[in-house]
Amino acid sequence: MDQNTSANFSTTNTANNDTTLQFTWSFVPAMEAVIFPCVLIFNGSILALFLVTRRFQIPFNIYLINVITSNIVFALLDNPLDILNFISSYWWLGNTWCTVYLYAINVSSGIVMQSHMLITINRIWAVTFPHSYRRHHSVRNAAVLVIAVWLLVHVVSLPGLIMDATLYRLPIEITGCIINTNEMPVWSIMLQLIIFALPNLCIILAYPYLVSMRLRQRKVRAANRSPATTKFGGSVHFKANRYYHREASASASVTVTNNKAPERSQRRDNRAFAIFTALTVSITACWTPLDTYYTISCFMDLSTYVKTLEFCEILFVLQPALDPIFFAVIIPDVRSQILQWFRYRWASK
Template structure:
């Protein structure tokens, strides 16, 4: 099976030079990508600013959102100008040193937001499955260490292989392309597709279904008990004669700080992952099944990842209560 792998198909579908032979100058899809990149940077910056406003409650869960927003901003600011110049002019800007810098952010750093989406799903799975352990152990320090663990992982596993592929096999065309030699390490390409595209997608969607089903079951079973407790609590807090109205006025004067709702974030994140990751993953699955989809399909499906970088902060801002 391995010997029958068509490296020509992989080369034609992964090389940006192949796409650049089709697109020269500004095209509608390039304009859309530029607008998406600008919108992504603005919305993610807005989300970061909102998270650190005095009216916003910063929780341990917020750490994941901050890390994803920073990842989106860095990827868009570094990779998008380079790739657009490459597409429009047909030349590699900045030479081979800048090309290696671009490859790092495109293939390695861009995995960080993807894996952080998985962390959000695992976070909710932990909260639902082991609520006592979650309440005791999960805090801002834990969330920060988990995010740093993702950063460390992508620099231990993907970085070493991609740099080997880039510097050993060289770009497909050092003048017009800034992609590693396609088909250089075929086994890694396949493993990378499964590890960093298929498994994250399956984890996010599968965990979401499990978490929401478990929450629905708990609410159905414990709904009556919670209702009784709420009734008792409200009756015990009724104002009595001779009470202290000053305490009531003090409570009403306190401004309630806004915070994101984790389960709403999980929902919108799962929806965005399903909408924006699946088309690209299907495309690459066809490639690894020895099929040759048209180049324009790759251009459209890869653009969906930029759509998610816009969708994420927009939905997170709406999830704040």
């Protein structure tokens, strides 16, 4: 993800008079080459499981499917070109592939960030307006929000990419594959803030609020349950005739039946919050350093901080592989399906 400043993390892909193509490997492209197939396998497996298993097709999982899909699209468009950009002595793939590369690192990576932001918005809606959430949140509405996010990223990103490709593209043989941000400073800053920096900040700041709201809701639920439980328990304890015990047993059975839906909803809410927690940790650890670097670079020159940039890139490369791992660990049905598949494969051998 080079975002709006540069498409070139490689320190060797710079202007030179030597037209001999040379490949030089370093730690970052080697790591990306290892992570790339893992991203495709992990995300592809979870995506296939969500799509073919009907019980996984609930409204909240639409956001998870969106995250996984955006990870796959970004990996396919960005990783091979990014690796070549790292190891090559100059950009030798031409303007068309340069445009694809710039699209990947600005639009595709932006969709990944906004997809995580959408889960944050979903959790804020769920805890702030729970009645509205239960009434209006559906698979259809979740899909509409996902489509809106993809459109938003394209609306903000494409004008600058189109202008760069048609009007301001620097000679790739000299400068490498980068966006000419000097000709589009307003768009450059707007892209960084709207698509990357502000969503990243909102994800981090929303977490304490969501934790406090969940604790408050637990106290309210505990207070509402306590009087009814005491009254019912006392009446059962002091009434001894057989008829009453039959009625009490039937009443308890109805109560348990009626409580199944809220308990199921509560389990789903806890699972969704656990997923949000894991994704917040991954975004904070893997995206925030690089987002911070590029946000600062919009206002001051950081070209001498090469090692800092490479460290941020190493963290960033890890993130798409972490999401499916979190989903597999946190969602019991996903975990059980994966374990069942492994047991089947082991038994077949």
